Amino acid sequence: MGVVNVTPDSFSDGGRWFDTTTAVTHGLDLVAGGADLVDVGGESTRPGATRVDEDEELRRGVPVVRALTAEGVVVSVDTMRASVAARAIDAGAALVNDVSGGLADPAMVPAVAAGGVPFVVMHWRGFSHDMNSRAVYGDVVGEVVAELALRVEAEVGAGIPPERLVIDPGLGFAKRAEHDLSLVAGLGALRSLGRPVLVARSRKRFLGHVLSDPEGVPPPAEGRDAATAALSAIAAYAGAWAVRVHDVPATADAVRVAHAIASAT
Template identity: 75%
Template sequence: MGVVNVTPDSFSDGGHWFDTAAAVKRGLSLVADGADLVDVGGESTRPGASRVDEDEELRRVIPVVRGLAAEGVPVSVDTMRAAVARQAVEAGAVLINDVSGGLADPAMIPAVADCGVPFVLMHWRGFSHDMNSRAVYGDDVVTDVVAELQDRIDAALTAGIAAERLVVDPGLGFAKQARHDLALVAGLADLHALGRPVLIGGSRKRFLGHVLAGPDGTPRPARARDAATAALSAIAAHEGAWAVRVHDVRATADAVRVARALTRPQ
């Protein structure tokens, strides 16, 4: 899953693809590099980010979704708003990726049930402006995250979304400290126990910056974390992840091919 951020303020590439034509071109480039799906989002969810209003999100996202779909690209829409999800599907999106797992907008899960497309439920505890304060877990973050994801699965099933349309995402970097993110990657087997495909979205995240910190403890900048992202992607693929969501597709596609070769010898 390649990332196209149609935003001025995303943490690693905000502003690069803010223009519709540039965003569509970027999406096509990601496909050429090996992306199976292009995830288009119009709202930054970096820690501390402020929300944009619905009209602005629609203005950013829908033309890009329509443009990529017209080129035959499988597109997912990264949104927490039901209205944006509905219009994106009408414009050609084939998957809804909600980082709030349907919690931010009560209309989202009913909208997904109506749209009939796959739905990514991410582990989420609150909006970006205060999510760092919510990174409090019991003895085992994996146990807590699995339990909270199960609640979201149950809510989706109750609303009439078929189980086979659900994908789960542990929400790396969302209301989590670096040690929590690493524990969740190491605990992928427990996430698989939910019985749904698992999406891993660790690309360029803060925890990788901390892993790569220099001798003085300064984290590696976001755009210098692509090699670490490829390593993470290879691990996730080897552990059976359904997909990885990344900014630099080519390096990750190569890493995933190596992981696949280990599990499916030629």
């Protein structure tokens, strides 16, 4: 899953793909580099980010979804708003990726159920402006699995068939570095929920923490791509359904190697 941030303020590449033409070109480049689907988002969810209004999110994202699907690209829409999800589905989006797991907007789950597309249910404890204060766990793997199980149950009860649900542990969302690393190590426990697992940890803070220099200074976001590819290989070997990344070619290679090794065992 390649990332197209149609935003001016995303932590990794904010502003680089902000206009529609550039964003569409970037999405096509991601596919050429090996992406199977392209995730288009018009609202940053980086730590501390404030929300954009609905009209602005629609203006940013929907034309990119429409243009990419017209080129034959499989597109997911990254949004917490039901209205944006519905418009994106009408524009051709094949999947809705909601970092709130349907909690931010009560209309989201009914909209996805009506749209008949798969839904990514991410583990979420609150909006970006204060999510760091919610990173309190006794057993992060056990608690994330339990909370995701409740979301899956709620969404199935609200009309989304279980075979359309994908789960995501929410690395970096209300998580500290040690939590993220434990969740990557515990992907087997997530798979016990019986749903495909999306791992979205490209260039995130916990990688910067691991790669920090002796003075504790992390590399810039784009300096974490090799580590992202390494984690992608680990996730693929552990059976992840997909990995969500900014730099596609290196990760596509890493995933192919992981699959080859898994097939040989």
